[in-house]
Each structure stands twice: as structure tokens, then as C-alpha cells.
């Protein structure tokens with residue numbers, strides 16, 4: 001994907017880009033505070049306006065009046081599948097291949113456990129050192145439960161060479177949470193298949209931000225987070241994808257009553273339900289799924305190709321402005337310049353990144369910091385405007401010029417996002 005922006009960029013151009021943006025109206029579907037420039041939708045997405053009313057209705061009517069009847073009369077029991085089918089449209093999956101459930105970490109456990117159990121002759125989970133820590137921790141935990149299994153974590157450049165006949169699953173995060181670099185899903189999936197391995201893609205920084213087509217890529221298994229670009233709310237449930245061809249071959253390693261073929265006959269022995277129902281474990285978080293559904297409905301109103309193109313243009317704009325105006329302060333670009341190789345974030349390295357991000361937050365530009373020196377700017381395409389990028393860079397320049405970041409209160413370490 002090549003992104004062409006004019007030679008000269010000014011605020012008027014950014015306003016024009018917003019004016020011409022086919023997705024501009026979708027911003028109005030979020031509860032937006034115009035004083036704050038929010039560039040952290042890659043950590044926690046914004047609140048859809050519809051979410052409040054929906055949660056209110058669910059609590060005040062379906063639950064308060066319907067009581068236990070809500071499970072059937074308000075279709076609570078079906079919600080993991082209904083919202084999974086909607087998400088499938090964003091992922092390029094079939095509607096019976098996606099389930100909303102658990103957290104990403106627990107979904108990873110289930111997928112890895114299923115893959116390892118199905119292929120005892122292949123003892124290795126292959127991943128990269130820089131994968132998101134939860135992926136590494138869960139992989140280590142699953143391997144430790146099964147005799148002779150191990151996690152092999154290599155540098156990104158070594159992945160192809162490390163794919164051999166001992167590898168059961170290649171576990172990768174599609175868009176890197178630190179640098180925003182995007183893997184070539186199709187090429188890596190095909191290399192894994194040539195080696196006889198399955199792929200497990202973590203899509204936490206991809207769905208709702210970049211173009212995805214799991215079927216075209218031949219992906220086997222995937223999971224991802226509901227509270228980042230999907231805007232499902234803090235701690236929103238995750239989703240899980242199991243390609244149809246594998247649904248009968250792999251089995252859920254946490255069999256629970258709601259994954260049973262007949263949960264309400266309370267049988268002593270476990271019999272898995274067919275398809276994605278068999279990947280359920282316990283009761284679905286109905287309130288949280290209702291919130292997620294409102295957010296997914298907004299994404300479904302967007303054209304995915306337009307959304308991916310807007311991510312590419314917003315990040316291109318940020319990179320161009322950063323080259324022109326931020327490089328002189330010592331910021332270095334950590335994100336690929338090739339738009340097809342990045343997600344919807346731009347990361348800049350700076351050895352004083354922590355106090356800089358603290359100072360930016362105090363000046364109402366909400367970004368975040370990741371060790372050791374990365375300032376992350378998430379440009380969620382549903383609600384971030386081109387003028388937001390312009391104004392954010394303007395404020396970064398102000399903070400650096402005024403050296404506000406050098407104030408002692410910004411140097412103090414603590415949790416920030």
C-alpha cells in the first residue's frame with residue numbers, strides 16, 4: 001500500500017482530509033471530549049455512545065425485570081456466537097469460526113493446549129522474543145504442563161529458519177505492540193504449513209485497525225483483544241477463531257459445562273459441543289459482551305478497506321510531521337515507513353521518552369510509553385481525525401521547546417497509559 005500525501009502539509013490540508021474522509025461521521029458515534037487528543041486507542045478504545053444506553057437497558061430491563069428468563073428470552077446464551085459472527089466479518093472469517101469468550105490470555109491457552117495435544121510428535125511452540133509478554137508466559141505455562149514440550153523464542157529474522165518438523169505451532173502477534181510492525185500473515189502462514197506447523201495469530205493490534213483476511217491467508221487459529229481498537233470497554237472479552245477444517249480435529253483443553261453438547265442435562269461425562277460452541281468453558285460475561293457488540297456494530301458500519309487506508313494515511317501523516325518537526329529533538333522512528341508493514345500506531349524512540357509522555361498527558365495529548373524508550377501514538381482510524389495528528393505534533397513541539405518534560409514531577413516512574 002502506498003500512501004500519497006501532498007508535498008506541503010499544513011493544518012488546512014488536515015482539515016480538508018477530514019472533510020473528505022468517508023469515515024468521518026463514525027466519530028460522532030463515540031463519546032468524545034474535544035479538549036483531549038486521544039492517541040491511546042491501541043491500549044483502551046473510546047466509549048461508543050450506544051454502549052451506555054444498551055448496558056442500561058440490559059441491567060434495568062432484561063436483568064431487573066426478566067431475571068433468569070434473560071438467558072433465553074434476551075438471547076444472553078447466544079451472545080458469544082452472535083457477536084462472534086459479527087466479528088468474523090472484520091476478520092475475514094466465516095460466521096461459525098469465531099467465538100467471543102474469556103480474555104486473550106485464556107484463549108491463547110486454549111488454542112495452544114489444543115494444538116499441542118493434537119500433535120504429540122511435534123514438541124515445540126515457535127515464537128519471537130519480542131512477542132507480547134502474555135503470549136510468551138502462556139506458551140511457557142502450557143508447555144510446562146505437557147511432558148517434553150518447549151517454547152522456542154527467536155529473533156524475528158530467525159523465524160523462517162526455525163520452522164522445522166519439531167514445530168507444532170507458530171505463535172505470533174500480527175502487529176507488534178511496541179513498534180507497530182506488521183508481519184506478513186500470508187507468507188508466514190504458508191511457510192508454517194510447508195513445515196507442517198499450525199499458526200496461531202494474536203490479532204490484538206490488528207482487528208479494527210488494519211486489513212485482515214484470515215481465510216485468504218490460510219490462518220488456522222487466532223485470538224485477539226476486545227478493548228483496544230474494538231472499543232469493547234475495559235477488560236472486554238476476547239475472541240477466538242478456529243478454522244472450520246480444524247474444529248473437529250482440535251479440542252478445547254478447558255472443557256467446561258457450557259462447552260458440553262448438552263449443558264442442561266448435567267451429564268457426568270464430558271461430550272464436546274460441535275463447532276465453536278465446544279470452545280466455551282463457563283458462563284459468558286453477558287454485560288461485557290453487550291458493550292462489545294455496540295462497538296462492533298460501529299466497525300461494521302465502516303468499510304474495512306477504507307478503515308485500513310485511513311490507518312495508513314493517519315500514520316503516514318504522523319511520520320511525515322515527525323520527520324519534519326520532531327527529529328530535531330532526538331526522536332527516532334521505530335515504526336516501518338512502508339505502510340503495508342505497519343499497523344495503526346507510530347512509535348518514536350527517545351531516551352527521555354517516559355517524562356516526555358508524562359508531560360504530553362499533562363498537556364492533554366494522551367499517548368503511552370513502553371520500555372525502554374518508546375513513545376507510542378495510537379491512531380485508531382474510527383475516531384482519530386487528521387487535525388488531531390496535526391495538533392498533537394504541535395503540542396509535542398511545544399512540550400519539547402518549552403522543555404516542560406524536564407520538570408521533576410514527570411520523571412517519577414509509575415503506571416501510565
Ligand SMILES: *Cc1c(COP(=O)(O)O)cnc(C)c1O
Nearest residue numbers: 103104105132173177202204225
Ligand atoms: C493487549 C494484548 C493482549 C491482552 O490480553 P488479555 O488477556 O485480553 O488482557 C494480548 N496480546 C497482545 C498482543 C496484546 O497487545
